Amino acid sequence: MKKTKYLNPYVGGVLLGLVLLAANFIAGRGLGASGALKSVVVEAVDVITPKHAENAAFYKEYADKHPDGPMKSWLVFEMLGVVVGGFLSGAIAGRLKFKVEHSPKITSKRRLVFAVLGGILFGFGSQMGRGCTSGSALSGMAVLSVGGFISTAAIFGTAYALAYFVRKNWI
Amino acid sequence: MGPLLPNELISNNTNFLLAFIIGIGFGFVLEASGFSSSRKLAGVFYGYDTVVLKVFFTGAIVAMLGMLFFSLFGWMDLNLVYINPTFLTSVILGGVIMGAGFIMGGFCPGTSVCAAAIGKIDAMFFIIGLFIGIFIFTEGYPIWEHIYKAKFLGFPKLNELIGISQGFFALLLIIAAFAMFWLGEKAEKAFPREEY
Secondary structure, three states: OOOOOOOOOHHHHHHHHHHHHHHHHHHHOOOOOOHHHHHHHHHHHHOOOHHHHHHHHHHHHHHHOOOOOOOOOOOHHHHHHHHHHHHHHHHHHHOOEEOOOOOOOOOOHHHHHHHHHHHHHHHHHHHOOOOOHHHHHHHHHHHHHEEHHHHHHHHHHHHHHHHHHHHHOOO | OOOOOOOOOOOOOOHHHHHHHHHHHHHHHHHOOOOOOHHHHHHHHHHOHHHHHHHHHHHHHHHHHHHHHHOOOOOOOOOHHHOOOOOOHHHHHHHHHHHHHHHHHHOOOHHHHHHOOEEEEHHHHHHHHHHHHHHHHHHHHHHHHHHHOOOOOOEHHHHHOOOOHHHHHHHHHHHHHHHHHHHHHHHHHOOOOOOO
């Protein structure tokens, strides 16, 4: 076995499963990520253009379903924890460093352009699909939701199908 | 007994505090497993690093089995646990768009926040993209609302759809996961690369 600076992936997986189990046991729901980012977007729109937030269809529907406002949400608190937890792990392992990670075959600029484009697609897709890899795929599969399995298959299947075309970015 | 919040054994504010602590665990495990590196994440799509496959499926199986055992011991009422709804059109379309975003951007939302927390600038740019993408969705909502709400199938579970028990389904999933892990280990040997 080659030496690795990361946790054994199966051990990591068991720990991830226990965290997900704890979420379900305590809050009756799974983990998530994109929902917290949506809260930030909705809150920003509320603050910057309150009139628009009152009239546009999406924000009206959202306000009806979230009477306490977008930021008082389980996912927002959970994601604040993710920032702290990620930082702690990186600090302990000595991985805290500002850097653009990319394949030596491409420039930093190309990496960042693709990061933004990928983010736009992922952000849009996570709303269309009602959750991302955490909320829809991982947490959905754990509760045997049909949608969770379809989500997993669609995300990973598409990424595999397109991998060839952007291989230079990664290998 | 469980789940605690739906059974009103803890208050809403306690639930938020526990959400924060659960988040710390989530972020810590993601980072420690290497999910803060986009090249490590992308490795699963080229076979040189299958950490995503291993962590993701191990996590799903452990949580699933944990819930089945908790239910068996009478510790947890699974009827009170949130089951993701299935909207057939949007879950497929959303998944396909997310998959394209994944292979281009190298992150998913959770991993990008985790990577940004240790200083990955590419992750920060990905998050800017996420905000833009979500904003496009919310602003253009009337355009795709009918797609978003099309083909609602309720809250089906895959084992019920196939017509087998949860326990037997869990066993099949574990066998499938072990087959994938075996493939993953083989792929890593076939396409060896130094670790990022």
